[in-house]
Amino acid sequence: MTQNSEYAIEVHNLTKHYKGLSAVDNISFTVKKGEVFALLGPNGAGKTTTVEIIDTIRKPTSGKVILLGMDVTRNKYTIIPRIGVLPQGFSSFDRITVKETLQFYSRLFCRRKTDINALMALVNLKDKVKVKYKNLSGGLKQRLGIAVALVNDPEIVFLDEPTTGLDPRARRAVWDVLLGLKKKGKTIFLTTHYMEEAELLADTVAIIAKGKITAMGSPGELIENNADYLVILLKSVDENVFEIVQKMGFLPVYDSHGDIRVRLDHTDDVRRLLNAVEAGGASFNGLDVRKPNLEEVFLKLTEETLLEGSAGIKEAK
Amino acid sequence: MNLHIINTTIIHANIIWANIIVSIKSFYREKTVVFFRIAFPVILILVFGTIFMERDNEIFDLSVQDLDRTTSSEKLVEAIRLSKRFKITPVSPAADAEQYARINKRNLMVIIPKDFEMSMMQKMGPGDIGIPVSLTKLYDPSAFGVTTKIGVLDMVLAGINQEMSGKPPLIVSEPVSILKKKYRFIEFFVPGIIAMAVMTASLFGAVNVNAELRQKGVLRKLSTTPITRIDWILSNVLYQFILAVVSTAVMLLVSYIVFNVSLEINAWLVVFVALDVFSFVGLGMILTRVAREAESAAAAADALMFPMMFLSGTFFPVEMMPEFLQKFAKVLPLYYVNEGLRASMVAADHMAALKCALIIGVFAGVVFILGIMITKLDGETT
Incomplete structure (x- = not known):
């Protein structure tokens, strides 16, 4: 055991197969104590399998996970009291109230001193004390799930897609709770497919x-190391712009505001593109040239993997 | 607080208790579940008890068509009436007997022939040529219980015959009960209903709760807490046992108040209820694990429950069934709960109860251990 290690989580060559299919394929990484770590990926990428092996729900096919200095497959019941888990699609007993749910999980951990009121305040559920689980909205259920994950005052908190399926307001409320935990210095392992969530919290x-x-690194590092291209944004375009850009061999996309976004691999392409649009008699009212954001980096990296079938680990750290 | 030592008995007892509290709260907050668990078996006892209470002192309906209409034929009808076993409905001599029976749904009708009195005079006089006076019994062979009714009529007629002959009977039989008290059908029925109600509630309770919690992902969440498989199964068993004790107490109370049943209540009752719960919660756990979907687990529970309900002697004695079904009944665990409960509650036969308890005890043990071995809280499929 390496209890005094600076790492809360160490994952070594982790692999998980399901009936011949590889859900997790020989991955390795570490998470420092007090760090917020986000595992970001599209649906079916292996996020949940990975987190469920680390938080003791599943067993790996091969590889090793060291949690707080202990091998998870051999020390499940020693590790469990020191971690808190919000599994994907958290659910609880329908006819049990918010307060009773927290009391129940607190008793499972034999915690007599858990401050249930403080927990309910933390996740902003104090006015829902007597509401039964089945009568809570999706966002409130997730917040209760987070509170349940905290009843044992864990050293590491695992949150598997904590905001999936929530409306923007409920998502922000959950983020506020997670930012509060971050301030308290908890080690948080988060899986998500929302870029802004990862960018804001991790x-x-x-x-x-x-x-x-x-790829792995801080959001800034990921962008820096993978932004080997530029993004040009043409605002308030007329109909011809899209066609002109496409004819040049670029791949224009409309965003939600109706503006056109184009990925350019070379700086010279900016002038070439603008000249072509002008020569084609098309017009636009605004222009923005910038480095890609995390979402664009994510799309680039996951598309490459999907296209190539495999990709090497680009360690940014 | 030392949370590292999680596998101690005290901590496990706390976990089991926490689970039981949540289960009980979930139970009483769902009124339909309370109805089916507590009220339904009571309704069964009330309905079947009322039906069969009548049967214990049953007075049969009997239609009589007197074609002779003489003093002798009227005396015969009166003699049948005086036996107090039949309520007689006279049928007009002008009526077509078969048509009457069909239209009025009469499953047994006695027709006194036109020359009845004359035949009786001949029979009792010096000119008797040894031919008995004949009545016609018109009956519907498809009617339930008609053979019993014919048997009772024959018995009454035999009594009248013997009385008319003026000679004492050559052979008589004296009924001696093997039981210490006089028992009625309801005393047979109540232990069977207790066994069946505990079985269905335990089996479906375990299947429904576990399948639902697994599908919703609650079990996956529980697998990230200190609760173990043994804690989980034990809390399921104890919760079902508490409900079974309450339900049994209510069933017995209603049976005493409404039917004034005479049943022995002793420690065997608790033993058999506990073994019933252990067996069928364990079986439910196995079904939940083997059948992947909640619906298929419930269907599998149905497939197990129905043969047991009808072939284990819950509603009628196993001895009424054909021999091969009697043999089949003896491989059904509920048969031994039924037999054990009746041995202790009706016959007060402790040796027979012990024998049944040992058999169902072995079954409960095997099923419980298998349940622990294959139950998983984490939803891992491989």
Whole structure:
């Protein structure tokens, strides 16, 4: 055991097969104590399998996970009291109230001193004390799930897609709770497919696709190391712009505001593109040239993996 | 607080208790579940008890068509009436007997022939040529219980015959009960209903709760807490046992108040209820694990429950069934709960109860251990 290690989580060559299919394919990474770590990936990338092996729900096919200095497959019942888990699609007993649910989980951990009121205040559920679980909205259920994950005052908190399926307001409410935990210095392991969530909360982001980690680092590092291209945004365009850009061999996309976004691999392409639009008699009212954001980096990295079938680990750290 | 030592008995007892509290709260907050668990078996006892209470002192309906209409034929009808076993409905001599029976749904009708009195005079006089006076019994062979009714009529007629002959009977039989008290059908029925109600509630309770919690992901969440498989199964068993004790107490109370049943209540009752719960919660746990979907687990529970309900002697004695079904009944665990409960509650036969308890005890043990071995809280499929 390496209890005094600076790492809360160490994952070594982790692999998980389901009936011949590889859900997690020989991944390795570490999470420092007090760090917020986000595992970011599209649906079916292997996020949940990875987190469920680390938080003791599943067993790996091969590889090793060291949690707080202990091998998870051999020390499940020693590790469990020291971690808190919000599994994907958290659910609880329908006819049990918010307060009773927290009391129940607190009793499972034999915690007599858990401050249930403080927990309910933390997740902003104090006015729902007597509401039964089945009568809570999706966002409130997730917040209760987070509170349940905290009843044993864990050293590491695992949150598997904590905001999936929530409306923007409920998502922000959950983020506020997570930011509060971050301030308290908890080690948080988060899986998500929302870029802004990872960008807002995480110190370190690992991008996973097809069971492999394709890039890892802080959000800034990921952008820096993978932004080997530019993004040009043409605002308030007329109909011809899209066609002109496409004819040049670029891949224009409309965003939600109706503006056109184009990925350019070379700086010279900016002038070439603008000249072509002008020569074609098309017009636009605004222009923005910038480096890609995390979402664009994510799309690039996961698309590459999906196209190539495999990709090497790009360690940014 | 030392949370590292999680596998101690005290901590496990706390976990089991916490689970039981949540289960009980979930139970009483769902009124339909309370109805089916507590009220339904009571309704069964009330309905079947009322039906069969009548049967214990049953007075049969009997239609009589007197074609002779003489003093002798009227005396015969009166003699049948005086036996107090039949309520007689006279049928007009002008009526077509078969048509009457069909239209009025009469399953047994006695027709006194036109020359009845004359035949009786001949029979009792010096000119008797040894031919008995004949009545016609018109009956519907498809009617339930008609053979019993014919048997009772024959018995009454035999009594009248013997009385008319003026000679004492050559052979008589004296009924001696093997039981210490006089028992009625309801005393047979109540232990069977207790066994069946505990079985269905335990089996479906375990299947429904576990399948639902697994599908919703609650079991996956529980697998990230200190609760173990043994804690989980034990809390399921104890919760079902508490409900079974309450339900049994209510069933017995109603049976005493409404039917004034005479049943022995002793420690065997608790033993058999506990073994019933252990067996069928364990079986439910196995079904939940083997059948992947909640619906298929419930269907599998149905497939197990129905043969047991009808072939284990819950509603009628196993001895009424054909021999091969009697042999089949003896491989059904509920048969031994039924037999054991009746041995202790009706016959007060402790040796027979012990024998049944040992058999169902072995079954409960095997099923419980298998349940622990194959139950998983984490939803891992491989």
